[in-house]
Amino acid sequence: MKLLINVFLILLIFGVLTVVSQIGGLVFLLAIPIYRLIDRKTNGMWRRAVFKFFSFAMLYLMFVFIVVPLVARQFGRVPLPILETNYLKPATIWTVLLNRNYVKPQLKEIAYKVSIKLNATYPGAKVNYLEANFPFVDGFPLLPHLSHNDGKKLDLSFQYNSSITNKISYGVPSFTGYGVCEEPLANEQDMPGYCREKGFWQYNALRVLIPQDNKAKFTFDKGRTRTLVDLFAEHESIGKIFIEPHLQHRLGLTSSKIRFHGCHAVRHDDHLHVQLK
Ligand SMILES: [Zn+2]
Structure with missing residues (x-):
């Protein structure tokens, strides 16, 4: 049951981020290994949530300002x-x-x-x-x-x-x-x-x-x-x-x-x- 809820939540977050920003859902999936590492190394629910948020935000901004402009140019935008x-x-x-x-x-x-x-x-x-x-x-x-x-x-x-x-x-x-x-x-x-x-x-x-x-x-x-x-x-x-x-x-x-x-x-x-x- 817990696994099902987790999969549902991941799909929901992926869907919302994709609709809103196109690449946000992909970045969220790419960051999952980082979330796992944070779960293993960090104690406390709030501490983990804050670390996960900032790790996602850093990766996302790296995509927005560096990766996406470079790749999009190859596709004509x-x-x-x-x-x-x-x-x-x-x-x-x-x-x-x-x-x-x-x-x-x-x-x-x-x-x-x-x-x-x-x-x-x-x-x-x-x-x-x-x-x-x-x-x-x-x-x-x-x-x-x-x-x-x-x-x-x-x-x-x-x-x-x-x-x-x-x-x-x-x-x-x-x-x-x-x-x-x-x-x-x-x-x-x-x-x-x-x-x-x-x-x-x-x-x-x-x-x-x-x-x-x-x-x-x-x-x-x-x-x-x-x-x-x-x-x-x-x-x-x-x-x-x-x-x-x-x-x-x-x-x-x-x-x-x-x-x-x-x-x-x-x-x-x-x-x-x-x-x-
Ligand atoms: Zn218009």
Whole structure:
């Protein structure tokens, strides 16, 4: 019975870590001999738990920062920068720690070019990237995103100012980067309302789940966000861009690459999605 429970727990932890970070489950399995050694050499349940946690964490970080980037490159995906590079940075470090920052080299190059041009147009501006793809295997889902499974997809934050200083803000209103929305105004097309009425509960799920406390500290910058979208759209190899219809209209975006993503996806008035052809 104890063996069965142990196997179940190992499978559960493996499954969760794999879904969340792709390689976390594998690292957990690789660390099992270390856990056995700790069990043999250490007394006390808490002491053992602490040693096991830190040994896993060290091995995991070694994979995230050294092993995975080297191996992923051989399979045609590269990580977006951990620290700000060419005015491009992760909105949250968790995107990097969970290996959700991998793209095809071409998309990384475009993201850099766009960030550099945005900064040249609006001195001081930077681009916050959100979730991209996992490092390995076409078709491996990056949950909860429907299509981020081939190295060709990238989410980005909108451009914000601090509502306190009125200067460019380098942060984002949501701790995940998602779920704090530029809602449709009374005279604008309301696709979130339409999809809700049609029964697509997931369309607005993040808006409901994510705390909105920081929203008042940020103001949406129309000009910089419009330029950000246009700079991606002007690249030949960008195939589609997703942004909520009311924002497309509000920003005056005219690129034919901008599409409505459908009610089966999630709302895109909290972030921007770009993808390669
Ligand atoms: Zn996306």
